[in-house]
Amino acid sequence: MKQCMFGLLILSLFLTGCWDRRELNELAITLAIGIDKVEDEYQVTTQVVVPSEVSMKGSTGSTTVALFTASGETVYEAIRRMTKDSPRKIYPGHLRMLVIGEELAQEGIGKSLELLSRDWELRPDFYVVVAKDIPAKEILNVTTAIESIPANKMFNSLKMSEKAWAGTHSITLHELIADLTSDGKEAVLTGIQLIGNKEIGSSKQNVETISPAARIKYDNLAVFKEDKLVSWLTEKESRGYSDITNSVKTTVTPISCPKEGKATIEVIQSNSDVKGNINNGKPEVDINIKVEGNVGEVECKINLTKLGTIDELEKIYEKEVIEIINETLDTLQKQYKTDIFGFGEAIHRSNPKEWNKMKENWDEEFSNLTVNVKVDMKLHRTGTINNSLLEKIKD
C-alpha cells in the first residue's frame, strides 16, 4: 500500500514539468483564422490576441491583436511555419471565426477544412464565413470599435444578428462539415465584407473616430455545390432560406397594408417542418411553417381595434412570405440547381428505398421537385398601443 503511494509520488516528481505542459503566457491565443489561396499555396492568416493589451492594467495603447501570415502547400504546414514569425505557438483552442477567401471558396473548401476537423485542439464550434470580393487576410486586418478584439466583434455580431435578423445565418464548422458530407444537402455560408478604406482600417486610428474608416459587415449567404462556392443569394433569398430551414429565431418583416403603406410584423417564433414524400413515383416536399408574431409598426391606415384586421394582416403576411419562399426556391431550383435546404435528406428520411434510387442524380430531381409551401401566421399582440398615432395626425 504505502509503497504504491510512495512510488506514485516519486514518479510524479520525476515527471513534473514535461511534455504537454504549456503555460498560458507561452500561447498565442488565436481567435480568428483566415485561409486564402495565393497562387498554388494556402495562405493562412491568424489573428492572435495580445493579452496585456486587452486587460485593464498594463496596456500600452497598441492594438489588441496581432496578425501572422504564412503560406504552405497544406494548411498544417502553413500554420506550423508561422512559428518562424510568431514568438509563441499558435493555439487554436479558442478559435471563434474562420474566414475563407472567396477565391478559395470557388475552388473548393473541403481540403482546407480537413486539418481543422482532425486536429485535437480545435473545437469545431467556431463560425465559418466567406470573405466576399476580398482576401480573408484583409478581413482580419481591421480594427473594430466596442469589441476591441476584431474576432470577437465578428463572432458576437453574427450571433446577435442571427437572433434578431432572419437574413443572416451562423454556421459552425461541424454544421458545415455535416452539410458537406451529406448526400441530400448542400452547404451555405454567410459572407463577410469589408467596407471603406482598408489602409486606415488596420491601424488603431480606425477606431478613434466615431465613424470608422473601415468596417466589416456581414453579407448574404454563399451557396455551395459540393464544396465549391457557386453564387451568392440576395437578402430576400437568404430570408427565404432561413424560413425553410427553420433557422429563424426572431426577425421583422415589412408587409404591405391592405390599402397602401407598410406595416411591420415582428416574428417572435417560427417553426418550419419539411416533409418529403413520394407521390406517384415523383418526390415531393411539403413545407409547413408556423409563425407567431406581433404587430410591430403600422405606417398605414388600418383599424387595429377591429377583429378582422388582424386576420387580414395574417393573410397578407402568409401570402408575402410564400412569395419570398417561392422566389428563393425558384432561384435555387432553376438557376443554381443545388439543394441547400436538405430536401434530399427529407426524402431519405421518409422513403429510404426510393431515395437510394434517385440519390445519384438528385440535382436533376431537385430542380423538378414539387414543393408545397404552407405558412400559418398567428398575430398575438400589437405592442403598447392599439391604433397608430398616424390616425390622429392625419385628422
Next chain:
Amino acid sequence: MMQNVKINSYQFLILVTLFSIGTSILIVPSVLATAAKQDAWIVAIFGTGIGLLVIWLFCTLAQWFPHLTFIQVTEKILGKWVGKAVSLLFVFMSFIYASSLLFYSGTFLNTHLMPNTPMVALNILMAIIIVMGVRLGLETIARSAEILILFFFVLFLFLVLFISPEVKFENVQPVYEAGTRTIVQSSLSFIEVTSVNAIVLLMIFPAFINKFKQAKKSFLIGNLIGGIVIIILTFLSVSVLGADNTAAEFYPSYELAKRINLGDFIQRIEALMAALWIIALYFKTTLYFYASVLGIAQILNLKDYRPLTIPLGMIVVVLSLVIYPNVVYQQNWNATTGIFFSYSIGLFLPLLLVVVYAIRKKQLKKSPESSSV
C-alpha cells in the same frame, strides 16, 4: 487467503456494469455507426438482448460449481492437464486484453488530451493504480467501484442532460434502413465487447460472492445497465453528430462532450468528462488484470497472488506498447481476429464445458475430488 474474500451482490452488480461499459463507451458507437449508420442504436439494443443470453449461459455454468472460479471449473470438468491448458489460454486472453485496454486509454489520452506525452508514461501511471487495486484485493476494488460509479453516473447524467438540447431526431431517421442482416452482423462486435468478454468475471463469480441467487440477478442486471448506457450513448452520438460523423470519429462520445453548450455557460467541459472514460476503462482493465493474475496463481496452485502483481504489471505495460503498432492495426485486429478470439474463449469454451459436463456429469458427481486439485 483467497477464500475469505467476499463481496456482496450489489458490489458485483457495479463491477459488472462498469465492466460492460468499459471500452464500449469509447469505441462502440463508432464501430456500430460504421456498419449500421443511423441504426447503430438499434444494433446496441439488439446486442444487449443477445448479450443477456450469453450472460445467462455463464450463470448456468457457474451455478453447478458455486464455490469455484472459472479456472477451477475448467480443471474440474476437463481434467487436470487439459483444463490447465485451456485455462492458460483463458489467462492469456485476459492478460492480452488488459494490455490492450491499457493501449486504449493511452491512445485516447494521446489523441485528445496530451498528444506529446509518451504513451509509456500514461500507461505506467494507469498500471500503477491497477496494480495497486489488485494488490489491495477484490474487496477494495469493489468498494472503490461503489464510490467511483457515483462519479461515473453523475458525469454521465450531466453528459446526457447537457447534450440533450442538441439532439436532432432527423439524424436517426430513417429508422431501420440498415436491415436485419447488417444489424445482426454488426451486433457481433458489440456483444463481444460488452458480454462475451465478461467471461473473465467468472473468476470472481460465483466464488467470491456471498449470495449466489442474488449475484446471478446482479450479473444480468449489471450487464443490462451497461447495455442501456451504451444504447443511450450510441443514440446520442448518432442523433447529435450524425451517422457519418459518428463513424468517422475515433471516439464519438468524446466528441459529444465537446458539443455541450448550455447557454454559452456550461461548455468546454470535455476534459472533465474524460474522467468518465478513465473510470470505466480503469475498472475493466483492473478486472482483466485481476482475472489473469488470479488465474496464473490458481493454475500454479500458489497460496497468494499478490507477489505476481508487480512483475505482471511491468509485462502488461510493455505489451501495451507493442501489441498494436498503430490505431489502424488495432481497428483491423478488433474487427477480425479479435472477434474470433473472444468468441472462441468467451462463448465456445463455456458451451464446450456445458456439453462436457453434461456427458461426464455422473462421473464427476461420483468422485468430486478425482479430477480436481
Next chain:
Amino acid sequence: MWFLKKKNIKELNPSPPSPSQAVAPQKKDALKTSLQQNIQTLKDTLGESSDIIIREIRIGKEGTIKAGIIYTDGLTDTPSLQNFILETLMLDIKGIELQKKTSPEQNLISILKDVALTVGEIKEITNLDVLFTSLLSGDTIILIDGYAQGLIISNKHWVERGVTEPAAQTVVRGPREGFTENLRVNTALIRRKLKDPNLWMESKIIGTRTKTNIAIVYINGIANDKIVKEVRLRLDRINIDGILESGNIEELIQDSPYSPFSTVYNTERPDVVAAALIEGRIAILVDGTPFVLLVPALFVQFFQSAEDYYVRTVIGSLIRLLRFFASGISLLAPALFIAITTFHQSMLPPALIISLAAQREGVPFPAFIEAVIMEVTFEILREAGVRMPRSIGSAMSIVGAFVIGTAAVEAGIISAMMVIVVSITAISSFVSPSYDIAIAVRMLRFAFMALAASFGLFGITVGLIALILHLCSLRSFGVPYMSPIAPFNVSDQKDTFIVLPIWKMFTRPRLINQQNRVRQQDSASAKPAPTKK
C-alpha cells in the same frame, strides 16, 4: 530493509519489559513489617525528591505506635490531610487504647480503616509497587510500624483547569462544556449525560513510567463485543514507557499507521462522546488530556459536527454538504487550477483565458512552482499563527498572507489568480470540523498538485482513484473506513451526506453495531402528531 529495522530494535532491547528495570528493582516486593525499613526503601527509591513528604508520627494512647504518613506535596489535598488524617490520628484517637499486638484479629490497620479515618476512599496495600503508583498519583500513604500493610487514602487534589468551552470544536448551538485534563472529571461529564447502568467503564494503567490511567467506556449491550474485545486486546498489547496524551494511544492502537487518514476519532466534547456511545462506539479516556478517543472511526464521522444534530435538519444537511464540498476544494483547487491552465486551456472560457494570460505575462515561474510557493508560504504562515500567542496569532496570519500575496502580485512574481486560488483553498481547509481530516487533505493537496503538473486532469483522476482505493482499503477496528458509502448501506445514509431529523434515526449504524439496533421503537410516534383539520 524491513527486517533489518526489526532486528535493530531487537538488538537494542534484548528483553521487552526493560524500561521498568531501573525504576523498581524491588518490584512486586511486599512491604516489610518494620516501618523504618519501609521508609528507608522509599527514600532509596525516590531519591531526595523534595516534593515527597515523609512524616513520622506516633499514635495511640501513649504514643507507642510509630506510624508514617507519606504524600506528594502539591498532589495531595493538604487541608483534608490535616483535618481528617493528621487530626484523627494524632488527636481524636489519642484516648483510645491502641495496642500493638493485643490479638492477631485486632488488626490496627483495619481499626483505622473501619473506625477511625473519616475519609472516603481507603484501600489496604501490601505491595510496594502499588504504593509508589498511588503515592505518585497524589494519594496519602499511612504505614504503621509492625504491619506489613499500609493504607492508601485517596485525597488527591491539585490545581487544574476547570470545565471550559472546548477550543478545538466550537459550536454555535450546543453545550459549552469540554473535557478537562482530569480523567475523573471526564468520566463524570459522560456519566452526567448517560445515567445508564449499562454504561461501563474499564480502567487500565498504561505506561511503565507514566502510569497513565486509561478508561475504556462503552454501553454494554449496544457496543459490539468483538470491537470491545479488540480494543482491550490492543490496549493490553501496548508496552511502552510513557503515555502523555491520547495521541500516543491513538498511534499505538490504530490500524494503518502510515495512512494520512486517522482511523481513530478524537473529541473534546462530552456530548459527542455520549452520542457516539449511544451509537455503539467505544470511548477511550486518557488521564491528562481533554481529548477522548472514539473507535471505530469512519471517514464520514470526520465531517460531522455536534451541531448538525442540534439545528434544523435542512440547515444541518446543507452545512454538512458544504463541508464535503469545501474539503473537495481544499484538496483539489490548486491542482485543478494547474491542470486547467497548463494542460487544458481549452476548458477556460474565452474571456477568462485572455485575462489569465495577461496576468501571467512576466511571471517568471511555471504555474506549478507558483502554486507550490504560495501554498508553502501559506502553510508556514498558518503554522506560525497557531504557535504564536493567541492574541496576535490570527491577526498575524491573515495580515501576513495578505501582505505577501499582494506584494508578490505587485512585484509580478505571482499572478493574482493564483493568490485567489490559494486563498480559497486555505479558507476551505478551515471549514472541516476535524483537524485530522483537514491536515490529511492539506498534505495530499501537494501530491495532487504534482500529479496535475505532470499529467493534467488525467493525473488528478488517477490520483483520485488511488486515493479512493486507499480509503476503501482502510479499516477501523474491523469496520470498513468508508462505510456506509462503501460498502453502501441505504439505511445509514440518514446520517452520511445529509442529516435526517432525529425522529427518523431509529436505527443505529449497521456496521458499527450488530446488536440492539433499534433506537426508537416506533418512528411515527416520535414525529409530531398530525394536526387535526
Next chain:
Amino acid sequence: MLKSMGILLIATAILLIEVPPLLEKKYKKELLVFSILLVIGVGLSIAQGLGKTIPNPMDLLTYMFKPLNDVIAHLSK
C-alpha cells in the same frame, strides 16, 4: 543505457519490497514464480527501452485465426 539503469533500479526496489515477506512466510513456489516473471518483465522492459522489436502476440493470434477469418470472409461475401 539510462533507461535500463532505471528499470534495474525499479526492479531492485520491487525485490526489496516483495522478497522479505515471502521469505518470512516460506512461500518458495511463489518466490520462484515471482522471480521468473520479474526476469521476464525486466527483460522485456529493457528490450523495449533499448528500442528492440518485441514479438507481438497479436500477430500470433492473427496467424492462428487466419483460416477461420478467411472462411468467414468468404461466407459473408
